[in-house]
Amino acid sequence: MNEHTSNPPRFTTSRRSFLMASSIGAVAGSLGIARTAHAAGSDAIKIALIGCGGRGTGAAINALNACPNTRLVALADAFQARVDISLKSILAQPCADRVDIPGNWQFVGLDSYQPAIESDVDMVLLCSPPGFRPIQYEAAVAAGKHVFMEKPLATDAPGLRRILAANNLAKEKGLLVAVGHHLRHEDRYRELVQRIHDGAIGKLMLMRAYFNTHNLWVRPRKPGQSEMEYQVQNWYYFTWLSGDHIVEQHVHDIDICNWIHGGHPVSAQGMGGRQVRIGKEYGDIFDHHAVEFTYPDGVKMYSYCRQTPGCWTSFSQHAHGTKGSARLDGEGTAELSIDGEPSKRWDRGKDGHQVEMDDLFAAYIGGRPTNEVDATADGTMTAILGRMATYSGKEVSWDDAFHSNLDLAPETLTWDAKPRVLPDEKGYYPCAVPGVTQAW
Numbered sequence: 001m002n003e004h005t006s007n008p009p010r011f012t013t014s015r016r017s018f019l020m021a022s023s024i025g026a027v028a029g030s031l032g033i034a035r036t037a038h039a040a041g042s043d044a045i046k047i048a049l050i051g052c053g054g055r056g057t058g059a060a061i062n063a064l065n066a067c068p069n070t071r072l073v074a075l076a077d078a079f080q081a082r083v084d085i086s087l088k089s090i091l092a093q094p095c096a097d098r099v100d101i102p103g104n105w106q107f108v109g110l111d112s113y114q115p116a117i118e119s120d121v122d123m124v125l126l127c128s129p130p131g132f133r134p135i136q137y138e139a140a141v142a143a144g145k146h147v148f149m150e151k152p153l154a155t156d157a158p159g160l161r162r163i164l165a166a167n168n169l170a171k172e173k174g175l176l177v178a179v180g181h182h183l184r185h186e187d188r189y190r191e192l193v194q195r196i197h198d199g200a201i202g203k204l205m206l207m208r209a210y211f212n213t214h215n216l217w218v219r220p221r222k223p224g225q226s227e228m229e230y231q232v233q234n235w236y237y238f239t240w241l242s243g244d245h246i247v248e249q250h251v252h253d254i255d256i257c258n259w260i261h262g263g264h265p266v267s268a269q270g271m272g273g274r275q276v277r278i279g280k281e282y283g284d285i286f287d288h289h290a291v292e293f294t295y296p297d298g299v300k301m302y303s304y305c306r307q308t309p310g311c312w313t314s315f316s317q318h319a320h321g322t323k324g325s326a327r328l329d330g331e332g333t334a335e336l337s338i339d340g341e342p343s344k345r346w347d348r349g350k351d352g353h354q355v356e357m358d359d360l361f362a363a364y365i366g367g368r369p370t371n372e373v374d375a376t377a378d379g380t381m382t383a384i385l386g387r388m389a390t391y392s393g394k395e396v397s398w399d400d401a402f403h404s405n406l407d408l409a410p411e412t413l414t415w416d417a418k419p420r421v422l423p424d425e426k427g428y429y430p431c432a433v434p435g436v437t438q439a440w
């Protein structure tokens, strides 16, 4: 069942739907958004941050800076220390006067998301590790809360299907839902992708995507920690929690390529492994992946991601067509090169992490619906497909990947529960072995 399929399941309703804030306004009158007690006028918009790490803290600050009505009123994290650090950083910002966290609205633990979502808030920021995204999004939608959630949307196919099912309910309830694909909100991306869609580089032939970077943090094991506590603290290095870096980080590039193409691949084959980052502190993820994705029209996306110090780095996406090419740099400029013409360049402009929040709260205040899940879910699924290809060493079809029942999460989420991946007697975790591992 690893054949290409000519008729892949599609869940992208309108790939370009959330790209331009102005286009959202076109449907505002007919749909409307769920009215919380505060949606209508100048009243406070109360926010809970769930997952008080680096990005969550940044997202809360972005939300406070996006709109003078926002108030941060609840914080939740697996660990009290992360709540404390996050709150300290936010209180050091000029927006600190709109932080008002009653003592009992600091929630700690693996299920801290639940009381935070159920407290008297209008919107939740879901910024914990992506392995928890499906369960937290389901809870937020069930409680009728507007959502900003970080990418990726899930770490496996069952998780992504749960996100999509919850999202159908979110749309029925008229909830605003933004997803942290900040590049889609940056001016040069909107401009250049629009030009590609308008035919600037001719017929699209090939795309390249890179997230080649250095090592990330490691959080050493503490005496007395349960295995679950250790893995959640070091979530990046466990596939069930992060998806591996092809899903957690490279999803940015993959999402942009899907946006440029206007669809998702039908199959992938690739290779990867761990060559440098082989210590027991690096859990079960790879340190490099290289994948060839094939789209239904035969267009290829060559995707590379590596986390190894001392090597060539790039966070960029490239499109090649019959008349020219485009280069987009995640933290730099963008360039359009059309054969026979001088190339055109765009500076980075305003940081998309702020713009995505500006756009979300403009929609909120304006009563305009926005839901970014449909447009970005296939980016998460494409990255998961790529991981299935590198872990297995086989060609994997979108159909097989999307319908996979390989659920990476443990059955229960408590500190004493056993994760599915456990260390051997020397402390090393079993990793995928291409040619052997059944990865979907």
Ligand SMILES: NC(=O)c1ccc[n+]([C@@H]2O[C@H](COP(=O)([O-])OP(=O)(O)OC[C@H]3O[C@@H](n4cnc5c(N)ncnc54)[C@H](O)[C@@H]3O)[C@@H](O)[C@H]2O)c1
Binding pocket: 050, 051, 052, 053, 054, 055, 056, 076, 077, 078, 079, 082, 109, 110, 111, 112, 113, 127, 128, 129, 130, 132, 150, 151, 152, 180, 181, 182, 232, 233, 248, 249
């Ligand atoms: N859009 C971007 O540019 C961008 C950048 C960085 C990270 N991210 C995404 O943001 C998310 C968080 O990444 P980070 O860099 O902030 O990591 P981080 O480790 O700094 O923060 C994650 C936080 O979640 C907490 N946590 C773990 N399990 C939890 C649970 N069950 N409930 C509540 N909190 C829990 C952790 O204790 C930690 O404080 C990831 O999905 C990541 O991919 C996005």
